[in-house]
Amino acid sequence: EPEVTQTPSHQVTQMGQEVILRCVPISNHLYFYWYRQILGQKVEFLVSFYNNEISEKSEIFDDQFSVERPDGSNFTLKIRSTKLEDSAMYFCASNKRTGFQPQHFGDGTRLSIL
Amino acid sequence: GESVGLHLPTLSVQEGDNSIINCAYSNSASDYFIWYKQESGKGPQFIIDIRSNMDKRQGQRVTVLLNKTVKHLSLQIAATQPGDSAVYFCAEILNSGYSTLTFGKGTMLLVSP
Secondary structure: OOOOEEEOOEEEEOOOOOEEEEEEOOOOOOEEEEEEEOOOOOOEEEEEEEOOEEEEEOOOOOOOEEEEOOOOOOEEEEEOOOOHHHOEEEEEEEEOOOOOOOOEEOOOEEEEEO | OOOOOOOOOEEEEEOOOOEEEEEEOOOOOOOEEEEEEEOOOOOOEEEEEEEOOOOEEEOOOEEEEEEOOOOEEEEEEOOOOHHHOEEEEEEEEOOOOOOOEEEOOOEEEEEEO
């Protein structure tokens, strides 16, 4: 069964450094998402992306965050200058279309900011 | 009951029991709901979904019930197995024209052999 894959599984970064989290969505999917989950808390929406542009974003997704689909397979989340509170699990998800379609998630990248 | 911070509601059952996990969703205008299972170190895994024009949907060993009057969703797992042990989240979509998922707080299901 096709899967969303994310790399790396764990990223440790110094505060203030830039970090890029990578995702390969399911190949025939067109809608892509990033979510985050702070330890012990619920999953929170960050951003959705379709047709090479952001469709929606949450208050969390400020100008320190950006997303990109640099080629036909990868979908990346960049945090320009990381803060301690950015430490979380970051999940990528994708689906074929909006509407009554479940999103399929990767296993996440654990981001630890020191 | 409700949980705050690191404390998840926990349901402990014996293998073979039926489990019922409940969720209170937030927005009466939500029109699509999904149950996800999250095992330790993994991402949310789709289990079953339901549209707001339905009140019940069945899958393999799982049933979702929707009560729009009280904004309540439940997931029933029949003949629970140790492999069902995980955190279960309900998620809602406000407007099916978009796809922003709003997740609930989660319930930990512990299944003893």
